[in-house]
Amino acid sequence: MTRRLAVIAAGALALALVPTAGATSLPDRTFRVSTAPDMSQLSGDSGDTSLSADGQIIGFASTASGFMPGDANGSVRDVFTFNVATGERRLISAAPGGANGPSSSPVLSADGARVAFVSSASNLVAGDHNGVADVFLTGPDGTVSRVSVAADGGDANGPSSNPDLSADGRFVVFESAASNLVAGDTNGAPDVFLRDLQTGTTSLVSAAPGGGPGNGASGAPSISAGGAFVSFASKASNLVAGDTNGVSDVFVRDLVLAKTSRVSVDSHGRQQNRAVADPFQQISGISRDGRFVVFDSDATNLVGADANQHTDVFLRDRRRHTTVLVSASSLNVQGNNDSFSPLISADGRIVAFQSLATNMAPGDGPREDVFVRDLEQRTTSVVGVADDGSPRAAELVPQLLQRPALSADGRIAAFSSTAPNLVAGDTNAREDVFLRLLDAPQTSLVGKRIGRRPTVELKADDPAATSFVCRLDNGPLFACGPGRTRLPAGHRVLRVRAGGPGMLYDPKTLVVRLSSEHRPPRVAIAGFGRGPLRTIRGIASDPSGVARVLVAVTYYHGHGCRALSGHRFVPVRCPVRLFQRASGRRFWSLRLPHAIRGPVVVYARAVDGAGNRSRVRLRKAIIR
Missing domain, CATH: 2.60.40 (Immunoglobulin-like)
Structure with a gap:
């Protein structure tokens, strides 16, 4: 098959996706990808996003015919990729005269050169006569090959879907209802398979001990970047020992050791009491090394205090054998509505998911939204926001369910939306594909x-x-x-x-x-000396520093007491203390408006830099 592509300048997109040291160098954060080569709007819907490891290449499906030249099948849904660094546009589901059936569900290799996808078209490869959806792979040179083939290389006798691809593009996992992909598939239910493109062989992933098929339907696989582990959902009860809960579960298959373990369990290994409601499947994602698995579940017993009665997202650490809640706010408040369709970045740090919760993160738009959770920092942010960070407007469809995409380091997210306010000039009232740069501020x-x-x-x-x-x-x-x-x-x-x-x-x-220490400062009043009293002096000290010294002066004059108030002495009823601020701090002084004689009482109090106050000190004397 001949490769069909066009090269278009990417301009601002290419510059903005270069990693930055600080957020101030990001004048733009949200970009619309699903536009024509001249940046005009498309007339069809675009979605089903996927990203290369560095986030520079995005794959998606679209019914629009104007994304690039050579799309000859009109409004039939096709799969495309766009390189935001070089502007290269590729038609992945390419066939002479255009694919004669819809294509969807693209997944990219780490470098973005290989793309697996699903298509009902019968003219992508020769000899496709089964009349059902198959899984295909388009290579770097544009050659399209069929992945979901029978053991003899012929047609699969059932539909295939939900592909995923290893980082190097060698391994493709997928779900299929076909019974002729491997020998001995007699369970009459969909299974999960792995196709090794290097050896040209297909093997059963959702296998029971002994290698036979599971006794229930399996699907929704996710393969680790290294290709050694596959997570998937299954209703089978014979994949591991002790599976007696009677609901679907999430499993991980170690392809090297040919062993399966169940991950939809709590930190003590107890099985979940619910899965997700039909017709939905539990969706899972697995990190590069296979250590971390994220999945959604209606279970109420996977973590303590799970009381929201909604679908939640969980993380299983296969090394530590622990399960934790992911779908929570940065203040660790559980979501107040369903959260689902998670995936995890290759490095195992960032989890993206969709949620209907309204308490997940500030800036959340109406109804469903896409969120990211930083597992190390335990913080959650909304992804689908306008370029200036303002909330997304309401979607133009009743419920836009999707699984977002992440770069390997989690700093770039791809998603689709019908909201008209994410970028300027969005007036096509269609589902579009967007990139959001999630670089953290300082x-x-x-x-x-x-x-x-x-x-x-x-x-x-x-x-x-x-x-x-x-x-x-x-x-x-x-x-x-x-x-x-x-x-x-x-x-x-x-x-x-x-x-x-x-x-x-x-x-x-x-x-x-x-450093809010609570030790009070010290203050002392110096002697008055001889003769009329005009100036009062003293010292104060504190390790954190003296902020101020307050002094009160009262003396007996004639038939009553007088106290210093501001710049004069006023008659008062004894005993009264009217504190004035002295000059200085460590060595302080207070000059009186005039000299005084007779019985005098002086009070002093110091306040330190932490706000602590000393005890009031006093000195009495009869000034002659």
């Missing part, structure tokens, strides 16, 4: 004031970073910043990460040490 401290109620002023290098997450000592997470934030008193260490809609949270924690 957090910085503008200033701090130490006292009984410490105050910090925080900022980020991206003005759209409006959602900061803070923690005092080892206390609970709370929302803070940007700007000034007052904190409780005490010995505190404040840890801060800046984030916001459409971006990851700062991976580097800003640590602010708040």
Whole structure:
């Protein structure tokens, strides 16, 4: 098959996707990919996104005929790729005169050169006479080959779907209802298969101990980047011992050891009490090394305190044998609606998923949205936002269900939307494909004031970073910043990460040490000396520094007391203390408006930089 492609300049897209040191160098974050070569809008719907490892090549399916020259089948759904760095556009589901059936579900190799996809077309390869959907692969030179073939190389006798591809493009896993792909497939149900394109062989992945097929339907596979592990969902009860819950589960097949383990269990190995409601399948994703598996489930017993009664996303650590909740906010609040269709970045750090929850992250648009969870930082951000970070407008369809795509490092996401406000000039009222750059902002401290109620002023290098997450000592997470934030008193260490809609949270924690010590300062009043009293002096000290000294002066004159108030003495009823601020701090003084004689009482109190106050000291004397 001849390769069909066109090369179009990518301009701003190519520049913007270069990794950056800080968010301030990102003038644009959201880009529409599904446009014509002249950047005009398409007249068809586009979706089914997939990304190369570096996020530079995006694959998607579209009913539009204007994405590139050579798309001869009109509004029939085709699979394309677009290289945002070079502008190269490829028609993946290419056939002479155009494919005669719809194509979908593209998945890319790490370099984006190989693309597996599903198609009902019968003219992509010679000899395709089965009349059902098959899985195909298009290579770097544009050659299309069929992956879902019978053991003898002929037609599969059932439809195939849901492909996934290893990083090097050698292994393709897929789901198929065909019974003639491998010998001994007699269960009459869909199974998961692996095609080794190097050896030209197909093997059964959803196999029971002994190598036979499972006794229930299996599907929705995901293969690790290295090609050694496959996760999948299955209703079979004979894939592992002790599977007695009577519901579908998520499994991992070690292709090297030919062993299957169940991952939809809690941290003690107990099986889940629910799967997901029919007709949906549990969706899973697996990290590059096979250690981490994400999946969705209606189960209420996989983690403690799962009380939301909704579909959630979970992560299974196969090395530590632990299961944790993923679909939670940055404040670790469980989602208040269904979360589903997860995938995990190759490095195992970022999980993307779709959710109907309204409490998952600030900046969430109406109804369903795409989110990313940083597993290391335990922070969650919404992906589908406008270029300036404002919330996505309502979708133009009742419910746009999708599985987003991620680059290997999780910093670039691809998704589809019918919202008209994600980029300027979106007026086609169609489902379009978008890229969002999720580069995290950098957090910085503008200033701090130490006292009984410490105050910090925080900022980020991206003005759209409006959602900061803070923690005092080892206390609970709370929302803070940007700007000034007052904190409780005490010995505190404040840890801060800046984030916001459409971006990851700062991976580097800003640590602010708040040295709010509580030892009171010391103050002393010097002797008055001889003669009329005009100036009062003293000393004060404190390790954190003396902020101010307050002095009160009262003396007996004639038939009553007089107290210093501002710049004069006023009659008062004894005993009264009217404190005035003295000059100086460590060595302080207070000059009286005039000299005084007679019985005098002087009071002094010091206040340190942390707001602590000393005990009131006094000195009495009779001035002659």
